[in-house]
Amino acid sequence: MPNYYWNPAAETIAKADLHRLQAAELREQAMYVLENASIWQDRCAVADVDRAELAAIESAEDFRETVPILDKRQIRDRLSAVDPYGGTLCVDPPTAGFRSSTSGTRRVATTYAVRHTSPDKPFREVP
Known part of the structure; x- marks a missing residue:
């Protein structure tokens, strides 16, 4: 089967x-x-x-x-040239694997970054 x-x-x-x-x-x-x-x-x-x-x-x-x-408003309130991630980034910026931003269609675009758990195994397996 x-x-x-x-x-x-x-x-x-x-x-x-x-x-x-x-x-x-x-x-x-x-x-x-x-x-x-x-x-x-x-x-x-x-x-x-x-x-x-x-x-x-x-x-x-x-x-x-x-x-x-x-909410997104709280993140936008913290955006600055010093911290374009609004306090949400959990890693050092150079170690972030992917950086992007929202489109900002309603207001200011929000920058975000993603880092995989490891380069060779980006997703966890269910135990």
């Missing part, structure tokens, strides 16, 4: 396992941006959210209730 899945482990994962995986990814990402992005450090300080609260995230609902909302 042919296998119609590109990634069977990811595409057939049980819902409970998927939710655990999503929570782990959200928790890891929240911790990473808190440690590396100045805008998130400021937002979490204002909302009185600390590392312990982020480390305790166990679900998408926990994430929504814990992590302060950040």
